[in-house]
Amino acid sequence: xxxxxxxxxxxxxxxxxxxxxxxxxxxxxxxxxxxxxxxxxxxxxxxxxxxxxxxxxxxxxxxxxxxxxxxxxxxxxxxxxxxxxxxxxxxxxxxxxxxxxxxxxxxxxxxxxxxxxxxxxxxxxxxxxxxxxxxxxxxxxxxxxxxxxxxxxxxxxxxxxxxxxxxxxxxxxxxxxxxxxxxxxxxxxxxxxxxxxxxxxxxxxxxxxxxxxxxxxxxxxxxxxxxxxxxxxxxxxxxxxxxxxxxxxx
Numbered sequence: 279x280x281x282x283x284x285x286x287x288x289x290x291x292x293x294x295x296x297x298x299x300x301x302x303x304x305x306x307x308x309x310x311x312x313x314x315x316x317x318x319x320x321x322x323x324x325x326x327x328x329x330x331x332x333x334x335x336x337x338x339x340x341x342x343x344x345x346x347x348x349x350x351x352x353x354x355x356x357x358x359x360x361x362x363x364x365x366x367x368x369x370x371x372x373x374x375x376x377x378x379x380x381x382x383x384x385x386x387x388x389x390x391x392x393x394x395x396x397x398x399x400x401x402x403x404x405x406x407x408x409x410x411x412x413x414x415x416x417x418x419x420x421x422x423x424x425x426x427x428x429x430x431x432x433x434x435x436x437x438x439x440x441x442x443x444x445x446x447x448x449x450x451x452x453x454x455x456x457x458x459x460x461x462x463x464x465x466x467x468x469x470x471x472x473x474x475x476x477x478x479x480x481x482x483x484x485x486x487x488x489x490x491x492x493x494x495x496x497x498x499x500x501x502x503x504x505x506x507x508x509x510x511x512x513x514x515x516x517x518x519x520x521x522x523x524x525x526x527x528x
Contacts (some may be wrong), residue, residue: 282306282349283399288336290406292345296519297407297486300335301359301399301476302328303348313353315378324424325372326352329499330507331422337508338420342515345410347402353379356391358399359421359476371468373427403476407484415521416446417488419477422495423466434460437492443468447489448496454516466492 286303305326307313313321320326332348339346349358354377360367368388370380407415425432434458440447451461467473474490481488491511498504 282308282350284395285402286348286350287402287406288346288348289339289343290345290347290409292343294338294342294344294516294520295410295413295415296342296344296515297410297415298335298338298346299343299403299417299419299476299480300328300331300346300348300421301357301419302353302421303332305336305352307352307355308348310497311355311379316354316375320375321352321354323373323375324422324495325375326354328353328420328422328498329424329495330468330504331420331493333501333504334422334493334498334508334511335420337505338515341509341512344515345406347399347406349399351359351395358396359470359473360498361475361479362396364451364472364475383389389507392505393420400476400479403480404483407480407486411484415486417477417481417484417486418515419474419488419490420493421490422493422498425494427466427497432466432494434462434465435494435497436461437465437467438463439467439469439477439490439492440464441474443487443489446487449518450489450491450514453518454511455513457510459510 305321310479338344356368368383370377370444396475436454438451451463455461477488477490493507498507
């Protein structure tokens with residue numbers, strides 16, 4: 279077990295009716311894992327974390343007064359946005375980079391990572407949601423995507439991912455489009471393929487609405503870019519979710 283917390287709470291007492299999560303917030307790895315045998319420069323690529331996503335979440339938490347929970351370690355250690363049964367929960371290779379210390383993983387090590395890094399994160403999300411019970415909540419999971427993967431160039435700014443709550447997803451997308459962003463639905467990944475695992479799991483478990491937002495890393499790879507995007511998304515969230523909350527109280 280590492281001395282570094284396995285998750286980070288941001289503004290946990292925030293009063294805005296939006297729970298923010300970020301499953302790929304960090305590229306950090308416990309010292310005992312020796313970078314999983316991977317060069318630091320590789321870990322800091324998109325394979326190790328969602329570049330800029332945590333900074334967007336922090337900005338959103340600030341401009342909205344919303345609570346957030348972020349993962350503390352790299353997705354290469356264990357992916358908190360995957361089901362325990364998924365083949366890519368702990369990857370042996372990602373975007374042509376081999377992860378040596380994930381090869382031939384023993385069941386004991388797998389269970390250790392689940393207990394030490396995966397379960398605490400998901401317990402923290404549920405605890406945060408439950409601490410804000412009594413108001414109409416929405417859970418928004420924030421991720422980012424690499425603009426080029428293999429030979430595929432992703433020529434859009436934002437993806438709204440969903441497998442339910444279609445009307446809300448399209449309203450969010452339309453508002454972001456009106457802010458001047460190129461928006462796609464269920465791209466670059468589809469919620470119908472199980473790729474919004476964390477949002478769906480905690481939304482369904484706690485009986486609240488959920489979505490996932492994917493942001494092009496070109497827009498948020500600098501602190502200034504992440505702040506701009508966080509503020510822009512925050513304006514949309516304030517207009518939409520504050521109104522929804524007020525309506526539900528009437």
